[in-house]
Amino acid sequence: MEHRMIRAAEGQGCDESSSDFVDVLLDLEEENKLQHSDMVAILWEMIFRGTDTVAILLEWILARMVMHPEIQAKAQAEIDSVVDSDRTVSDTDLPNLPYLHAIVKETLRMHPPGPLLSWARLAIHDTHIGNHFIPAGTTAMVNMWSITHDQDIWPDPEEFKPERFLLQGEDNVHIMGSDLRLAPFGSGRRVCPGKAMGLATVELWLAMLLQRFKWMAADDSGVDLSECLKLSLEMKNSLVSKAIMRNQE
Ligand code: HEM
Known part of the structure:
Protein backbone atom coordinates (compact mmCIF):
# COMPACT_ATOMS: atom_id res chain seq x y z
CA MET A 1 0.00 0.00 0.00
CA GLU A 2 0.94 3.62 -0.45
CA HIS A 3 2.29 4.09 3.08
CA ARG A 4 4.57 1.03 2.76
CA MET A 5 5.82 2.14 -0.64
CA ILE A 6 6.85 5.48 0.77
CA ARG A 7 8.63 3.69 3.62
CA ALA A 8 10.46 1.38 1.20
CA ALA A 9 11.45 4.31 -0.99
CA GLU A 10 12.89 6.03 2.07
CA GLY A 11 14.89 2.89 2.75
CA GLN A 12 13.43 2.56 6.25
CA GLY A 13 11.81 -0.84 5.75
CA CYS A 14 8.96 -1.94 8.00
CA ASP A 15 10.65 -3.79 10.82
CA GLU A 16 8.92 -4.01 14.22
CA SER A 17 11.13 -1.40 15.89
CA SER A 18 10.10 1.37 13.46
CA SER A 19 6.45 0.43 13.04
CA ASP A 20 3.89 3.09 13.82
CA PHE A 21 0.14 3.38 14.24
CA VAL A 22 -0.48 3.20 10.47
CA ASP A 23 1.51 -0.06 10.27
CA VAL A 24 -0.63 -1.52 13.04
CA LEU A 25 -3.80 -0.64 11.12
CA LEU A 26 -2.38 -2.06 7.88
CA ASP A 27 -1.32 -5.28 9.61
CA LEU A 28 -4.78 -6.10 10.99
CA GLU A 29 -5.87 -9.44 9.63
CA GLU A 30 -9.02 -11.36 8.71
CA GLU A 31 -12.11 -10.16 10.55
CA ASN A 32 -10.19 -7.20 12.02
CA LYS A 33 -9.08 -5.97 8.58
CA LEU A 34 -10.20 -2.41 7.89
CA GLN A 35 -11.35 -0.73 4.70
CA HIS A 36 -9.19 2.14 3.48
CA SER A 37 -11.94 4.64 4.24
CA ASP A 38 -12.23 3.35 7.84
CA MET A 39 -8.48 3.70 8.32
CA VAL A 40 -8.63 7.29 7.09
CA ALA A 41 -11.52 7.96 9.50
CA ILE A 42 -9.64 6.46 12.46
CA LEU A 43 -6.45 8.36 11.68
CA TRP A 44 -8.38 11.60 11.28
CA GLU A 45 -10.14 11.05 14.62
CA MET A 46 -6.94 10.17 16.45
CA ILE A 47 -4.88 12.98 14.95
CA PHE A 48 -7.53 15.66 15.14
CA ARG A 49 -9.12 14.70 18.48
CA GLY A 50 -5.73 14.02 20.04
CA THR A 51 -3.87 17.16 18.97
CA ASP A 52 -6.48 19.94 19.07
CA THR A 53 -7.60 19.21 22.64
CA VAL A 54 -4.07 18.75 23.99
CA ALA A 55 -2.78 21.96 22.38
CA ILE A 56 -5.78 24.00 23.51
CA LEU A 57 -5.60 22.72 27.09
CA LEU A 58 -1.89 23.56 27.26
CA GLU A 59 -2.59 27.08 26.01
CA TRP A 60 -5.23 27.61 28.73
CA ILE A 61 -2.84 26.27 31.39
CA LEU A 62 -0.03 28.57 30.27
CA ALA A 63 -2.48 31.49 30.27
CA ARG A 64 -3.27 30.66 33.90
CA MET A 65 0.45 30.37 34.72
CA VAL A 66 1.02 33.86 33.33
CA MET A 67 -1.93 35.22 35.34
CA HIS A 68 -0.95 33.51 38.61
CA PRO A 69 2.84 33.78 39.04
CA GLU A 70 2.66 32.48 42.63
CA ILE A 71 0.99 29.26 41.44
CA GLN A 72 3.55 28.94 38.65
CA ALA A 73 6.41 29.38 41.15
CA LYS A 74 4.90 26.76 43.46
CA ALA A 75 4.72 24.24 40.58
CA GLN A 76 8.33 25.01 39.64
CA ALA A 77 9.44 24.53 43.26
CA GLU A 78 7.69 21.15 43.28
CA ILE A 79 9.45 20.09 40.06
CA ASP A 80 12.84 21.29 41.39
CA SER A 81 12.34 19.30 44.60
CA VAL A 82 11.66 16.09 42.67
CA VAL A 83 13.99 16.42 39.66
CA ASP A 84 17.74 17.05 39.93
CA SER A 85 18.81 20.19 38.05
CA ASP A 86 21.05 18.20 35.65
CA ARG A 87 18.23 16.23 34.08
CA THR A 88 14.94 16.89 32.29
CA VAL A 89 11.70 15.96 34.01
CA SER A 90 10.28 12.71 32.60
CA ASP A 91 7.00 10.83 32.67
CA THR A 92 8.23 8.68 35.59
CA ASP A 93 8.31 11.86 37.72
CA LEU A 94 4.64 12.68 37.14
CA PRO A 95 3.23 10.61 40.05
CA ASN A 96 5.45 12.71 42.36
CA LEU A 97 4.04 16.04 41.13
CA PRO A 98 0.60 16.33 42.80
CA TYR A 99 0.49 20.13 42.59
CA LEU A 100 1.16 20.05 38.83
CA HIS A 101 -1.65 17.49 38.52
CA ALA A 102 -3.94 19.80 40.52
CA ILE A 103 -3.15 22.70 38.16
CA VAL A 104 -4.17 20.58 35.17
CA LYS A 105 -7.40 19.52 36.90
CA GLU A 106 -8.27 23.09 37.87
CA THR A 107 -7.71 24.22 34.27
CA LEU A 108 -9.90 21.39 32.98
CA ARG A 109 -12.58 22.60 35.41
CA MET A 110 -12.45 26.25 34.39
CA HIS A 111 -11.67 25.79 30.69
CA PRO A 112 -12.83 22.32 29.58
CA PRO A 113 -11.75 21.90 25.91
CA GLY A 114 -14.84 19.72 25.33
CA PRO A 115 -17.60 21.64 27.16
CA LEU A 116 -20.59 19.85 25.62
CA LEU A 117 -20.69 16.07 25.86
CA SER A 118 -22.22 14.01 23.06
CA TRP A 119 -23.98 12.12 25.79
CA ALA A 120 -27.33 13.12 24.32
CA ARG A 121 -30.95 12.21 24.93
CA LEU A 122 -33.90 12.79 22.56
CA ALA A 123 -37.24 13.77 24.10
CA ILE A 124 -39.86 11.57 22.45
CA HIS A 125 -42.85 13.26 24.18
CA ASP A 126 -43.56 16.84 25.23
CA THR A 127 -42.52 17.01 28.88
CA HIS A 128 -41.72 19.33 31.78
CA ILE A 129 -38.56 19.26 33.89
CA GLY A 130 -39.15 21.62 36.80
CA ASN A 131 -40.38 24.85 35.19
CA HIS A 132 -38.88 24.03 31.83
CA PHE A 133 -41.04 22.84 28.95
CA ILE A 134 -39.20 20.34 26.74
CA PRO A 135 -40.97 19.80 23.37
CA ALA A 136 -40.83 16.38 21.73
CA GLY A 137 -37.88 16.14 19.34
CA THR A 138 -35.51 18.18 21.56
CA THR A 139 -31.99 16.81 21.90
CA ALA A 140 -30.62 17.38 25.40
CA MET A 141 -26.85 17.36 25.90
CA VAL A 142 -24.74 17.48 29.05
CA ASN A 143 -23.25 20.93 29.51
CA MET A 144 -20.06 20.12 31.42
CA TRP A 145 -18.97 23.78 31.36
CA SER A 146 -22.07 24.77 33.28
CA ILE A 147 -21.57 22.01 35.89
CA THR A 148 -17.94 22.97 36.45
CA HIS A 149 -18.91 26.63 37.00
CA ASP A 150 -21.89 25.91 39.28
CA GLN A 151 -21.46 27.53 42.69
CA ASP A 152 -23.66 24.92 44.34
CA ILE A 153 -21.04 22.34 43.41
CA TRP A 154 -17.81 24.35 43.42
CA PRO A 155 -17.14 27.01 46.07
CA ASP A 156 -15.81 30.21 44.42
CA PRO A 157 -16.15 28.69 40.94
CA GLU A 158 -14.59 31.72 39.20
CA GLU A 159 -11.39 31.50 41.25
CA PHE A 160 -8.43 29.54 39.93
CA LYS A 161 -7.46 27.44 42.97
CA PRO A 162 -5.52 24.21 42.25
CA GLU A 163 -5.47 23.60 46.03
CA ARG A 164 -9.09 22.43 45.84
CA PHE A 165 -7.75 19.27 44.17
CA LEU A 166 -5.19 18.43 46.85
CA LEU A 167 -7.89 17.10 49.18
CA GLN A 168 -7.79 13.39 49.96
CA GLY A 169 -10.41 10.69 50.47
CA GLU A 170 -14.02 11.38 49.46
CA ASP A 171 -13.19 15.01 48.66
CA ASN A 172 -10.69 13.93 46.01
CA VAL A 173 -12.41 14.45 42.66
CA HIS A 174 -11.56 11.87 39.98
CA ILE A 175 -11.64 13.30 36.45
CA MET A 176 -11.74 10.18 34.30
CA GLY A 177 -15.54 9.91 34.21
CA SER A 178 -16.56 8.40 37.54
CA ASP A 179 -17.42 11.74 39.19
CA LEU A 180 -19.90 13.91 37.29
CA ARG A 181 -18.88 17.09 39.12
CA LEU A 182 -15.91 17.15 36.72
CA ALA A 183 -15.89 14.84 33.70
CA PRO A 184 -13.79 16.78 31.13
CA PHE A 185 -13.30 13.60 29.08
CA GLY A 186 -16.96 12.62 29.19
CA SER A 187 -18.30 9.53 30.89
CA GLY A 188 -19.80 6.18 30.01
CA ARG A 189 -20.01 4.66 26.56
CA ASP A 219 3.07 43.36 27.63
CA ASP A 220 0.77 45.33 29.94
CA SER A 221 -2.43 44.24 28.23
CA GLY A 222 -2.59 41.07 30.37
CA VAL A 223 -4.34 37.82 29.45
CA ASP A 224 -7.69 37.81 27.68
CA LEU A 225 -9.75 34.85 28.93
CA SER A 226 -12.55 35.27 26.36
CA GLU A 227 -13.69 31.92 25.04
CA CYS A 228 -14.62 30.82 21.56
CA LEU A 229 -16.44 27.53 20.95
CA LYS A 230 -15.20 25.95 17.74
CA LEU A 231 -14.62 22.20 17.58
CA SER A 232 -13.06 22.68 21.03
CA LEU A 233 -13.37 25.55 23.51
CA GLU A 234 -10.49 27.78 22.43
CA MET A 235 -9.06 31.08 23.63
CA LYS A 236 -10.73 33.74 21.49
CA ASN A 237 -7.45 35.64 21.33
CA SER A 238 -4.39 33.42 21.37
CA LEU A 239 -2.09 33.71 24.35
CA VAL A 240 0.95 35.92 23.77
CA SER A 241 3.57 35.45 26.44
CA LYS A 242 7.27 35.78 27.17
CA ALA A 243 9.29 32.71 28.16
CA ILE A 244 12.50 33.36 30.09
CA MET A 245 15.04 30.55 30.60
CA ARG A 246 14.95 29.79 34.31
CA ASN A 247 18.69 29.24 34.70
CA GLN A 248 19.21 32.82 33.43
CA GLU A 249 16.84 34.41 35.95
C1 HEM B 1 -6.54 16.72 27.26
C2 HEM B 1 -6.90 16.12 26.18
C3 HEM B 1 -8.28 15.66 25.81
C4 HEM B 1 -9.52 16.10 26.23
C5 HEM B 1 -9.83 17.22 27.22
C6 HEM B 1 -10.51 15.30 25.54
C7 HEM B 1 -11.88 15.42 25.72
C8 HEM B 1 -12.81 14.67 25.04
C9 HEM B 1 -14.23 14.79 25.21
C10 HEM B 1 -14.94 15.75 26.16
C11 HEM B 1 -14.81 13.93 24.36
C12 HEM B 1 -16.31 13.75 24.11
C13 HEM B 1 -16.97 12.87 25.13
C14 HEM B 1 -18.45 12.95 24.93
O1 HEM B 1 -18.89 13.53 23.94
O2 HEM B 1 -19.22 12.46 25.78
C15 HEM B 1 -13.76 13.23 23.64
C16 HEM B 1 -13.97 12.27 22.67
C17 HEM B 1 -12.97 11.68 21.94
N1 HEM B 1 -11.62 11.82 22.14
FE1 HEM B 1 -10.74 13.00 23.50
N2 HEM B 1 -9.86 14.39 24.73
C18 HEM B 1 -8.51 14.57 24.87
C19 HEM B 1 -7.50 13.85 24.26
C20 HEM B 1 -7.69 12.88 23.31
C21 HEM B 1 -6.63 12.11 22.68
C22 HEM B 1 -5.15 12.26 23.03
C23 HEM B 1 -7.23 11.28 21.78
C24 HEM B 1 -6.64 10.28 20.83
C25 HEM B 1 -5.39 9.96 20.76
C26 HEM B 1 -8.66 11.52 21.84
C27 HEM B 1 -9.60 10.88 21.06
C28 HEM B 1 -10.96 11.04 21.21
C29 HEM B 1 -11.95 10.39 20.36
C30 HEM B 1 -11.64 9.43 19.18
C31 HEM B 1 -13.21 10.77 20.84
C32 HEM B 1 -14.59 10.35 20.29
C33 HEM B 1 -15.12 9.17 21.10
C34 HEM B 1 -16.56 8.81 20.70
O3 HEM B 1 -17.24 9.66 20.13
O4 HEM B 1 -16.99 7.70 20.99
N3 HEM B 1 -8.90 12.49 22.79
N4 HEM B 1 -12.55 13.69 24.09
Whole structure:
Protein backbone atom coordinates (compact mmCIF):
# COMPACT_ATOMS: atom_id res chain seq x y z
CA MET A 1 0.00 0.00 0.00
CA GLU A 2 0.94 3.62 -0.45
CA HIS A 3 2.29 4.09 3.08
CA ARG A 4 4.57 1.03 2.76
CA MET A 5 5.82 2.14 -0.64
CA ILE A 6 6.85 5.48 0.77
CA ARG A 7 8.63 3.69 3.62
CA ALA A 8 10.46 1.38 1.20
CA ALA A 9 11.45 4.31 -0.99
CA GLU A 10 12.89 6.03 2.07
CA GLY A 11 14.89 2.89 2.75
CA GLN A 12 13.43 2.56 6.25
CA GLY A 13 11.81 -0.84 5.75
CA CYS A 14 8.96 -1.94 8.00
CA ASP A 15 10.65 -3.79 10.82
CA GLU A 16 8.92 -4.01 14.22
CA SER A 17 11.13 -1.40 15.89
CA SER A 18 10.10 1.37 13.46
CA SER A 19 6.45 0.43 13.04
CA ASP A 20 3.89 3.09 13.82
CA PHE A 21 0.14 3.38 14.24
CA VAL A 22 -0.48 3.20 10.47
CA ASP A 23 1.51 -0.06 10.27
CA VAL A 24 -0.63 -1.52 13.04
CA LEU A 25 -3.80 -0.64 11.12
CA LEU A 26 -2.38 -2.06 7.88
CA ASP A 27 -1.32 -5.28 9.61
CA LEU A 28 -4.78 -6.10 10.99
CA GLU A 29 -5.87 -9.44 9.63
CA GLU A 30 -9.02 -11.36 8.71
CA GLU A 31 -12.11 -10.16 10.55
CA ASN A 32 -10.19 -7.20 12.02
CA LYS A 33 -9.08 -5.97 8.58
CA LEU A 34 -10.20 -2.41 7.89
CA GLN A 35 -11.35 -0.73 4.70
CA HIS A 36 -9.19 2.14 3.48
CA SER A 37 -11.94 4.64 4.24
CA ASP A 38 -12.23 3.35 7.84
CA MET A 39 -8.48 3.70 8.32
CA VAL A 40 -8.63 7.29 7.09
CA ALA A 41 -11.52 7.96 9.50
CA ILE A 42 -9.64 6.46 12.46
CA LEU A 43 -6.45 8.36 11.68
CA TRP A 44 -8.38 11.60 11.28
CA GLU A 45 -10.14 11.05 14.62
CA MET A 46 -6.94 10.17 16.45
CA ILE A 47 -4.88 12.98 14.95
CA PHE A 48 -7.53 15.66 15.14
CA ARG A 49 -9.12 14.70 18.48
CA GLY A 50 -5.73 14.02 20.04
CA THR A 51 -3.87 17.16 18.97
CA ASP A 52 -6.48 19.94 19.07
CA THR A 53 -7.60 19.21 22.64
CA VAL A 54 -4.07 18.75 23.99
CA ALA A 55 -2.78 21.96 22.38
CA ILE A 56 -5.78 24.00 23.51
CA LEU A 57 -5.60 22.72 27.09
CA LEU A 58 -1.89 23.56 27.26
CA GLU A 59 -2.59 27.08 26.01
CA TRP A 60 -5.23 27.61 28.73
CA ILE A 61 -2.84 26.27 31.39
CA LEU A 62 -0.03 28.57 30.27
CA ALA A 63 -2.48 31.49 30.27
CA ARG A 64 -3.27 30.66 33.90
CA MET A 65 0.45 30.37 34.72
CA VAL A 66 1.02 33.86 33.33
CA MET A 67 -1.93 35.22 35.34
CA HIS A 68 -0.95 33.51 38.61
CA PRO A 69 2.84 33.78 39.04
CA GLU A 70 2.66 32.48 42.63
CA ILE A 71 0.99 29.26 41.44
CA GLN A 72 3.55 28.94 38.65
CA ALA A 73 6.41 29.38 41.15
CA LYS A 74 4.90 26.76 43.46
CA ALA A 75 4.72 24.24 40.58
CA GLN A 76 8.33 25.01 39.64
CA ALA A 77 9.44 24.53 43.26
CA GLU A 78 7.69 21.15 43.28
CA ILE A 79 9.45 20.09 40.06
CA ASP A 80 12.84 21.29 41.39
CA SER A 81 12.34 19.30 44.60
CA VAL A 82 11.66 16.09 42.67
CA VAL A 83 13.99 16.42 39.66
CA ASP A 84 17.74 17.05 39.93
CA SER A 85 18.81 20.19 38.05
CA ASP A 86 21.05 18.20 35.65
CA ARG A 87 18.23 16.23 34.08
CA THR A 88 14.94 16.89 32.29
CA VAL A 89 11.70 15.96 34.01
CA SER A 90 10.28 12.71 32.60
CA ASP A 91 7.00 10.83 32.67
CA THR A 92 8.23 8.68 35.59
CA ASP A 93 8.31 11.86 37.72
CA LEU A 94 4.64 12.68 37.14
CA PRO A 95 3.23 10.61 40.05
CA ASN A 96 5.45 12.71 42.36
CA LEU A 97 4.04 16.04 41.13
CA PRO A 98 0.60 16.33 42.80
CA TYR A 99 0.49 20.13 42.59
CA LEU A 100 1.16 20.05 38.83
CA HIS A 101 -1.65 17.49 38.52
CA ALA A 102 -3.94 19.80 40.52
CA ILE A 103 -3.15 22.70 38.16
CA VAL A 104 -4.17 20.58 35.17
CA LYS A 105 -7.40 19.52 36.90
CA GLU A 106 -8.27 23.09 37.87
CA THR A 107 -7.71 24.22 34.27
CA LEU A 108 -9.90 21.39 32.98
CA ARG A 109 -12.58 22.60 35.41
CA MET A 110 -12.45 26.25 34.39
CA HIS A 111 -11.67 25.79 30.69
CA PRO A 112 -12.83 22.32 29.58
CA PRO A 113 -11.75 21.90 25.91
CA GLY A 114 -14.84 19.72 25.33
CA PRO A 115 -17.60 21.64 27.16
CA LEU A 116 -20.59 19.85 25.62
CA LEU A 117 -20.69 16.07 25.86
CA SER A 118 -22.22 14.01 23.06
CA TRP A 119 -23.98 12.12 25.79
CA ALA A 120 -27.33 13.12 24.32
CA ARG A 121 -30.95 12.21 24.93
CA LEU A 122 -33.90 12.79 22.56
CA ALA A 123 -37.24 13.77 24.10
CA ILE A 124 -39.86 11.57 22.45
CA HIS A 125 -42.85 13.26 24.18
CA ASP A 126 -43.56 16.84 25.23
CA THR A 127 -42.52 17.01 28.88
CA HIS A 128 -41.72 19.33 31.78
CA ILE A 129 -38.56 19.26 33.89
CA GLY A 130 -39.15 21.62 36.80
CA ASN A 131 -40.38 24.85 35.19
CA HIS A 132 -38.88 24.03 31.83
CA PHE A 133 -41.04 22.84 28.95
CA ILE A 134 -39.20 20.34 26.74
CA PRO A 135 -40.97 19.80 23.37
CA ALA A 136 -40.83 16.38 21.73
CA GLY A 137 -37.88 16.14 19.34
CA THR A 138 -35.51 18.18 21.56
CA THR A 139 -31.99 16.81 21.90
CA ALA A 140 -30.62 17.38 25.40
CA MET A 141 -26.85 17.36 25.90
CA VAL A 142 -24.74 17.48 29.05
CA ASN A 143 -23.25 20.93 29.51
CA MET A 144 -20.06 20.12 31.42
CA TRP A 145 -18.97 23.78 31.36
CA SER A 146 -22.07 24.77 33.28
CA ILE A 147 -21.57 22.01 35.89
CA THR A 148 -17.94 22.97 36.45
CA HIS A 149 -18.91 26.63 37.00
CA ASP A 150 -21.89 25.91 39.28
CA GLN A 151 -21.46 27.53 42.69
CA ASP A 152 -23.66 24.92 44.34
CA ILE A 153 -21.04 22.34 43.41
CA TRP A 154 -17.81 24.35 43.42
CA PRO A 155 -17.14 27.01 46.07
CA ASP A 156 -15.81 30.21 44.42
CA PRO A 157 -16.15 28.69 40.94
CA GLU A 158 -14.59 31.72 39.20
CA GLU A 159 -11.39 31.50 41.25
CA PHE A 160 -8.43 29.54 39.93
CA LYS A 161 -7.46 27.44 42.97
CA PRO A 162 -5.52 24.21 42.25
CA GLU A 163 -5.47 23.60 46.03
CA ARG A 164 -9.09 22.43 45.84
CA PHE A 165 -7.75 19.27 44.17
CA LEU A 166 -5.19 18.43 46.85
CA LEU A 167 -7.89 17.10 49.18
CA GLN A 168 -7.79 13.39 49.96
CA GLY A 169 -10.41 10.69 50.47
CA GLU A 170 -14.02 11.38 49.46
CA ASP A 171 -13.19 15.01 48.66
CA ASN A 172 -10.69 13.93 46.01
CA VAL A 173 -12.41 14.45 42.66
CA HIS A 174 -11.56 11.87 39.98
CA ILE A 175 -11.64 13.30 36.45
CA MET A 176 -11.74 10.18 34.30
CA GLY A 177 -15.54 9.91 34.21
CA SER A 178 -16.56 8.40 37.54
CA ASP A 179 -17.42 11.74 39.19
CA LEU A 180 -19.90 13.91 37.29
CA ARG A 181 -18.88 17.09 39.12
CA LEU A 182 -15.91 17.15 36.72
CA ALA A 183 -15.89 14.84 33.70
CA PRO A 184 -13.79 16.78 31.13
CA PHE A 185 -13.30 13.60 29.08
CA GLY A 186 -16.96 12.62 29.19
CA SER A 187 -18.30 9.53 30.89
CA GLY A 188 -19.80 6.18 30.01
CA ARG A 189 -20.01 4.66 26.56
CA ARG A 190 -18.77 7.70 24.62
CA VAL A 191 -15.99 8.64 27.06
CA CYS A 192 -12.79 9.91 25.45
CA PRO A 193 -10.67 6.87 24.49
CA GLY A 194 -7.51 9.00 24.58
CA LYS A 195 -8.02 10.38 28.09
CA ALA A 196 -5.03 8.70 29.79
CA MET A 197 -2.71 9.54 26.91
CA GLY A 198 -4.06 13.10 26.64
CA LEU A 199 -3.63 13.76 30.35
CA ALA A 200 -0.14 12.25 30.49
CA THR A 201 0.93 14.24 27.41
CA VAL A 202 -0.32 17.55 28.82
CA GLU A 203 1.25 16.91 32.23
CA LEU A 204 4.63 15.98 30.77
CA TRP A 205 4.68 18.97 28.40
CA LEU A 206 3.65 21.31 31.19
CA ALA A 207 6.30 19.92 33.54
CA MET A 208 8.98 20.42 30.85
CA LEU A 209 7.80 23.93 29.97
CA LEU A 210 7.76 24.98 33.64
CA GLN A 211 11.08 23.33 34.46
CA ARG A 212 12.87 25.26 31.70
CA PHE A 213 11.01 28.57 31.49
CA LYS A 214 9.33 31.26 33.53
CA TRP A 215 6.15 32.37 31.72
CA MET A 216 5.22 36.04 31.81
CA ALA A 217 2.83 38.45 30.11
CA ALA A 218 4.32 39.83 26.89
CA ASP A 219 3.07 43.36 27.63
CA ASP A 220 0.77 45.33 29.94
CA SER A 221 -2.43 44.24 28.23
CA GLY A 222 -2.59 41.07 30.37
CA VAL A 223 -4.34 37.82 29.45
CA ASP A 224 -7.69 37.81 27.68
CA LEU A 225 -9.75 34.85 28.93
CA SER A 226 -12.55 35.27 26.36
CA GLU A 227 -13.69 31.92 25.04
CA CYS A 228 -14.62 30.82 21.56
CA LEU A 229 -16.44 27.53 20.95
CA LYS A 230 -15.20 25.95 17.74
CA LEU A 231 -14.62 22.20 17.58
CA SER A 232 -13.06 22.68 21.03
CA LEU A 233 -13.37 25.55 23.51
CA GLU A 234 -10.49 27.78 22.43
CA MET A 235 -9.06 31.08 23.63
CA LYS A 236 -10.73 33.74 21.49
CA ASN A 237 -7.45 35.64 21.33
CA SER A 238 -4.39 33.42 21.37
CA LEU A 239 -2.09 33.71 24.35
CA VAL A 240 0.95 35.92 23.77
CA SER A 241 3.57 35.45 26.44
CA LYS A 242 7.27 35.78 27.17
CA ALA A 243 9.29 32.71 28.16
CA ILE A 244 12.50 33.36 30.09
CA MET A 245 15.04 30.55 30.60
CA ARG A 246 14.95 29.79 34.31
CA ASN A 247 18.69 29.24 34.70
CA GLN A 248 19.21 32.82 33.43
CA GLU A 249 16.84 34.41 35.95
C1 HEM B 1 -6.54 16.72 27.26
C2 HEM B 1 -6.90 16.12 26.18
C3 HEM B 1 -8.28 15.66 25.81
C4 HEM B 1 -9.52 16.10 26.23
C5 HEM B 1 -9.83 17.22 27.22
C6 HEM B 1 -10.51 15.30 25.54
C7 HEM B 1 -11.88 15.42 25.72
C8 HEM B 1 -12.81 14.67 25.04
C9 HEM B 1 -14.23 14.79 25.21
C10 HEM B 1 -14.94 15.75 26.16
C11 HEM B 1 -14.81 13.93 24.36
C12 HEM B 1 -16.31 13.75 24.11
C13 HEM B 1 -16.97 12.87 25.13
C14 HEM B 1 -18.45 12.95 24.93
O1 HEM B 1 -18.89 13.53 23.94
O2 HEM B 1 -19.22 12.46 25.78
C15 HEM B 1 -13.76 13.23 23.64
C16 HEM B 1 -13.97 12.27 22.67
C17 HEM B 1 -12.97 11.68 21.94
N1 HEM B 1 -11.62 11.82 22.14
FE1 HEM B 1 -10.74 13.00 23.50
N2 HEM B 1 -9.86 14.39 24.73
C18 HEM B 1 -8.51 14.57 24.87
C19 HEM B 1 -7.50 13.85 24.26
C20 HEM B 1 -7.69 12.88 23.31
C21 HEM B 1 -6.63 12.11 22.68
C22 HEM B 1 -5.15 12.26 23.03
C23 HEM B 1 -7.23 11.28 21.78
C24 HEM B 1 -6.64 10.28 20.83
C25 HEM B 1 -5.39 9.96 20.76
C26 HEM B 1 -8.66 11.52 21.84
C27 HEM B 1 -9.60 10.88 21.06
C28 HEM B 1 -10.96 11.04 21.21
C29 HEM B 1 -11.95 10.39 20.36
C30 HEM B 1 -11.64 9.43 19.18
C31 HEM B 1 -13.21 10.77 20.84
C32 HEM B 1 -14.59 10.35 20.29
C33 HEM B 1 -15.12 9.17 21.10
C34 HEM B 1 -16.56 8.81 20.70
O3 HEM B 1 -17.24 9.66 20.13
O4 HEM B 1 -16.99 7.70 20.99
N3 HEM B 1 -8.90 12.49 22.79
N4 HEM B 1 -12.55 13.69 24.09
